[in-house]
Amino acid sequence: MEVDWKLHRRRPIATYILIATNIAVYIISSYQNFLTQISDDWVTRYAFVPIMLQEPMQWYRIFTSMFLHGDILHIFFNMWFLYMFGKEVELSLGITRYLAIYFLSGISATLFHTAFIPILGSINLLIPALGASGAISGVLGAYMMMYPRRRLSACWFLFIFPFCFTTSTSFFMLFWFATQVIYGYLRFGSVAFFAHVGGFLGGITFLYTFSRKAYRYEQLVLPWGFTITIEIGLSKLEKLVFATLVLAVIGGTIYSYIIASQMTNVYMITIRACMNNVCSSDKAAFDPITNDNVPPSEDYPRIVFNRFVWADLLRYRPGLVKYEQDGKGILQYSGWVPTSFGRGITVLVDVSGWAEYDSRGVLIYFNGSVTTQVIQIDRFFGIVRRTEELYRYDVNMYSSDVAQGFGENFVRPMALVSTFISIVSLIVSMYKDRELSMEEYWGYQPFIYTPI
Known part of the structure; x- marks a missing residue:
């Protein structure tokens, strides 16, 4: 592959638009928290929650979650990496191929994140995932294959002292990829590391899919009448390291x-x-062991669900169910309950109706009414207040344990697709690396400075 120097005089429009869109969404979703972190309401409505894949109307979360960020540092570093690496990939591939790799890598990140849930624990079915990290990881994977010998200067802090070094793209990316795989298996922190892994491998796979015939450049003739090129592609040692990591990932997808x-x-x-006479329906998710939950997006179902959670009525409590027989009976509850908003805010909740609990003591059916006060939130000033007026909701709700069905219907297919993407990325890196590498000249070795 020869270098087209004209490419480096163009503007990476798509990268600029992606960055601007992510920043705009972050401002809108965090302004009520003074731009320090995203509001809970946006996480509830638009973050990716794996269990919600069972509801087709919730699949939009796969896309919307790519534009949400948890806090200001999250979006800063994501946009930094997108700017530093995305513009080069876009200028080489063109807008269409670049955006295809970006969004397909984001979807690949979702696939891997879901596929590894049996290893990470079923509770991850309820934990929201958000951020452009998966899509950007795909850009990093594509960048490594295209510019493996480009020099990168990276810095991190040891306490308050900066430590910087310069290395090749391939070494930097492989080191980063190794940390994601290792941290993922160690369940380190609350980061969706396997989403990063899936995005990275997806970027390599989709790069080969979309760029095999993308490079058609004119040969550059230097004033001296000759050219000096550097080695392209991955070294044998780098291929060995990458293959070891990918095989570790494949082992995980098969086990899942x-x-x-x-x-x-x-x-x-x-x-x-x-x-x-105005009705609304929606779905929620609940883990009876940890009490973790994902509330509905629609207002009426969300209000009702929150009252059941706050009053701890989703699990069986002796004395609340009258005329009980085999977990069935009349559920009656009335009292003040603390809300999830803190600040000492409580609401009056009155619940009455026919209820049924399963053998695990989890509410699987309720038909009755919920009378309660409503919490009003001023999104701009962050003010939370309780209405004095009581509102009555006629409620019908039922539930079932869907984890096992989710494993069969979603985790298994996604594990197979993740395995396929991993295998393709391994083949591409082993045998197609020179075909994908951009041939760069000794006189053109830009340094990219990035924090890690």
């Missing part, structure tokens, strides 16, 4: 496929709530 059917204790709850 095997144990996916053993997942349990995540309930999907369907809620229909009506007030003044």
Whole structure:
């Protein structure tokens, strides 16, 4: 592949638009928190929650989650990496191929994140995932294959002292990729490391898919009448390291496929709530062991669900169910309950209706009414206040343990697709690396400075 120097005089429009869009969404979603972190409402409505894949109307989260960021540092570093590496990939591939790799890598990140849930724990079915990291990881994977010998200067801090070094793209990316695989298996922190792994491998796979015939450049003739090129492609040692890491990932996807059917204790709850003949339906998710939950997006079902959670009515409590027989009876509860907003805010909750609990003591059916006060939130000033007026909702709700079904219907297919992407990326890196590498001249070796 020869270098087209005209490419480096163009503007990476798509990268600029992606950065501007991400920043705009972050401002809108975090202004009520003074731009320090995203609001809970945006996470609830638009972040990717794996269990919600069972509801086709919630699949939009796969896309919207790519534009959400948890806090200001999250978006800063993501946009920094996107700017430093994305513009080079875009200028070489063109806007269409670049955006295809970007968004498909984001989807690949979602696939891997979901595929590894049996290893990470069923509770991850309920944990929201957000950020452009998966898509940007795909850009990093493509960059490594295209510019393996380009020099990068990276810095990190040891306490307050900066430590900087310069190395090749391939070494830097392989080191970063290794940390994601290792941290993922160690369950380190709250970061979706396997989403980064999936995005990275997806970037390599889709680069080969979209760019095999993309490079058609004119040969550059230097004033001296000759050219000096550097070695392109990955070295044998780098291929060995990468192959070892990818095989470790493939082992995980295969293991997830095997144990996916053993997942349990995540309930999907369907809620229909009506007030003044106006009805709304939505779904929620609940883990009875940890009490973690994902509330509905629609207002009426969300209000009802929150009251059941705050009053701890989703799990069986002796004395609340009258005329009980085999977990069935009349559920009656009335009292003040603390809300999830803190600040000492409580609401009055009155629940009455026919209820049924399963053998695990989890509410699987309710038909009755919920009377309560409503919490009003001023999104601009962050003010939370309780109404004095009581609102009555006619409620019908039912639930079932969907973790096992989720493993069969979603985790297993995604584990297979993740395995396929991993295998393709391994083949591409082993045998197609020179075909994908951009031939760079000794006189053109830019340094890219990036924090890690």
